[in-house]
Amino acid sequence: MKSKKMNKIFLLLISICSFAWSQDASKVLLKEVSDKLLAQENISLQFNYTLFNAEANINQETSGKVQLKGEKYRFEYLGIIQLNDTKNTYTIVPENEEVTIVSNENAGSEMNPAKILNFYNEGYRFQWDIAQNIGNRKIQYIKLVPIDSSSDIAYILLGIDNQKKEVYKVIETGKNGTQTTITIKKYETNTNLAPNLFSFEEKKYIDLGYYIIKE
Numbered sequence: 001m002k003s004k005k006m007n008k009i010f011l012l013l014i015s016i017c018s019f020a021w022s023q024d025a026s027k028v029l030l031k032e033v034s035d036k037l038l039a040q041e042n043i044s045l046q047f048n049y050t051l052f053n054a055e056a057n058i059n060q061e062t063s064g065k066v067q068l069k070g071e072k073y074r075f076e077y078l079g080i081i082q083l084n085d086t087k088n089t090y091t092i093v094p095e096n097e098e099v100t101i102v103s104n105e106n107a108g109s110e111m112n113p114a115k116i117l118n119f120y121n122e123g124y125r126f127q128w129d130i131a132q133n134i135g136n137r138k139i140q141y142i143k144l145v146p147i148d149s150s151s152d153i154a155y156i157l158l159g160i161d162n163q164k165k166e167v168y169k170v171i172e173t174g175k176n177g178t179q180t181t182i183t184i185k186k187y188e189t190n191t192n193l194a195p196n197l198f199s200f201e202e203k204k205y206i207d208l209g210y211y212i213i214k215e
Helices: 002-017 024-038 202-207
Strands: 043-053 058-069 072-077 080-084 088-093 098-103 124-134 137-146 153-161 166-174 179-189 211-214
Touching: 024 124, 024 137, 024 153, 024 166, 124 153, 137 166, 202 211
Parallel strands: 098 211
Antiparallel strands: 043 058, 043 179, 058 072, 072 080, 080 088, 088 098, 124 137, 137 153, 153 166, 166 179
């Protein structure tokens, strides 16, 4: 259950790097964000994640971080670590002492950041939305509505720092009333990443007694 939740959060996070739409003022702003991100060697994000549903009396807040370099990534959330070295995706769950390894050839597109970069090119209508002043930052929101009427998503709001051309917030509202919000607390680019940050040492986990699942 946690790993499925991780993947959904990762999808929202990767939407930060998914801007190639074409529509009026939204097109200009989103392209500026996209161009800036694509020019970076690597990206590191720390975020807060909120899940809210008034009817179900759910209000949860957690935090995590993600680091990306090209198609490689390292995603840490709820004690779980997910790595991708461009060949495989490794989901490490210390609580269960297990690792699941999925070949990128067999993984769904939601597991591949390179494919997710093009995720919003199709399937959404988007429009200029409200602007907010948060401290000394002006956050401009762009609203995305799924073209597919059967989608579980009602709409997504992307809050963009107008000056820095960086995504500050991603808000997804479901048709069932559930709202998930990711707020970027720390945003860094071109940092010195450890050489083995995206590497998986299988022997290390075998020695620790972890159960290795290969799919």
